Amino acid sequence: MIVSRGEKVRRFMVMLALTVCFSTSVYFLTESAVTAQDLVVNRKAEGISLDPAKTTTMEDYMVMGNIFSSLFRFKTDSFDLRPDLATEYRVSPDGKTYTFKLRQGVKWHKGYGEFTAEDVEFSINRVKNPETKSPYARNFANVAKVEVTGKYEVKMELKQPEATFLQNLTVTRPCSGLIVSKQAVTKLGDGHGSQPIGTGPFVFQEAVPREKIVLVANPDYYEGAPKLKRITFVPIADETTALMALESGDVHITQIENVRLLQKYQNHEKLNVITGPRISVHMILMNTKRPPFNNVKVRQAMAYAINTDEIINGILSGFADKPTGVIHPQMFGYTADVQRYPYDPQKAKTLLAEAGYPNGFKTKVVVLIYGQWQKVMELVKAQLAKVGIDMAIQMLERGAYVQARAQETTELVMFGVSLPPDPDFVMRDFHSKNAPPGGLNLSRYSGVDDLIEMGSQEMDKAKRSQIYGEIQKRMAQDVPAVVLYHPKWTQVVNKRVRGYTVERMGGFWLFPVSID
């Protein structure tokens, strides 16, 4: 058969096109192979820095908790501390001097030598030093001196006894307790925030801004080599996308704030919904220095008028605990023996009338655009309307919210906080010395100042517990805040992930984890 040159070219082109089509479709149809023990975690957003003295974001803590260690660590199943870089400690009878014996033979990542007492001294002093401009300088303001008393022994002297001192030295938020390498920070300077050196189970490998942070296993970790070979943290802000990425297998773990999205995943073939205790409180803070909220009857009326059950069961699908006050039921010193405010609109109206507002009043709440807060506030608005309180809702993004909530004219603020388990951390925000600007006592409450100070310095557990009981009773009378609920950690996890439990401070502790 004679084939013309043009025909040959045409046939060749057709074959070429077919080959290209075939190979590309095979290429596209092959799923990207994920190597075993290669875990992908959604941290939701870009962080600020991986330097423990610098960052304030949860997103950084999620990563850093796996790179760094501190003197103590919370147990995975309770809020008790266990030794980590410290092996044992002694406190002097006056509660002012702590001596820590340190773990020996711990290696810094990437050949930065051995961990010693000098690193502890350096880390604490670095946070304290105003030059560092650390947001956590306050945490160690009470530390008078850190002294190296041996290669593996360090002594810390406090200005006055501090019941929460050990928790400040723990892997938790705030991150100030994470120990950094003196040699690495000195050598890397500001660069330490983007190439952190720790002693934890995973070693920092690379960070691609807005795309991923990759950690690899540290075979020399002092509690043994982790089972996972690699962890990739990705920043998926949109929770719908994050859940789809879990369904497709691109991501293994994510925290979800919009709990309504979780219903679909309750009985999923590939995914589990898991919850965990979260020392957190979401509440409406009332400005006790401004009318009408300077009147305790108005504040009590607010508490009677708001139906927290409806919020928890309706909007939060039950993924939250019912509160009795600011202190979480799992915190040290919690008591349920306080005045309660069951939903009672009639009583609220009576109290309002007694306070001189028989027809209610107008007010405004400042709210951060976050999770389910808008829906929660819309429900609260409807509940308050029933007793004549007309509450406008001002939804703001973070920068604007931070400014608006501290203003003197602001009457109501929707506020939420997740903190370490000691009650002192949350109570500090109700001390009058922490009123804005510069502090978070947004209700400008001053009714328990004396007790907060006693509680923070009392070293006797029984006495301390009594103090916090008294605080809760007084606050239940004064109602500087209507506590709406205690949220839980709500996460969706691929069923192939083994050994994973929710880290109670909101991070991801991935040392015990493996993939089937």
Next chain:
Amino acid sequence: MKTYLLRRLLMMIPTLLGIGTVVFIIIRLAPGNPAEILLGDYATPEAVALLKEKMGLDRPLYQQYGLYLWHLLQGDFGRSYVTNRLVLPEIIRHLPYTLELAGAAVLLSILIGLPAGMVSAVKRDTLFDRISMVAALFLASMPLFWLGILLMLFFSIKLGWFPLIGAGDPASIDALRYLILPSMALAGTPTALVARITRSSVLEIIEQDFIKVARAKGLEENRVVLKHVLKNAMIPVTTVIGLNMGQLLGGSVVIEMVFARPGLGKLLIDSIHGRDYFQVQGTVIIIASLFVVVNFLVDLTYSLFDPRIRYQ
């Protein structure tokens, strides 16, 4: 022509300075300041004051503005408050993801919209015409993020063909796999617009006398349509494509959030949240420059399609 080019290029300078000024003012009008946001809830007021001073935010506004302009004119966009990295390299790092995305979307909208519009016009009032115009209406009115989610559900979760999030390495062929779904989502609206504009402008041209002449002198119908009709119909179509580039850059912000792509849009959103003034200013100026340049190129292409348009 040369003077025209020069004049247009020079005109870009005041345009961009104007944009720079507007962004400078707007981002500072937004409540909240970078030092407070960066240091978080538990910082001491002293630390905040110290940081403000280091950031230069304690200076009067006119001084900040003067310094900013002075540095800008030297091509210095400043440093990010949050990462302390130089703004321009950061933008350049994120730029390829957005350019790839917008470029792929434009390409898709031309490849699909143009033939669809032409066939609709030539086969006016047939079933094809009806279906394609309803489809265009549907695409044009669909919110971007929703289209993105639908595509994800179908192609990533149901069929498992494409990765759902991220962007891959922009320099490798692998990036294509990551590009397909977001660019399809982003191409929805422009495809519909291109199809509709092509259809109406082809319909207009096809009635003109010179087309009748072309047919009368016995030209093949395909040649009539491709050579005479299409070329004349391209001017409004090009305008629409050019104007759409701006919308695509805006739309890429949404798509990058939905698909978690590390592009300019995501960079911009993050820096606005952190009140990262220099990063916001730099990013907006670069996006605006892209828009200005694209519009300029679109204006130039007019003369290719219609030789009567000559720039003096």
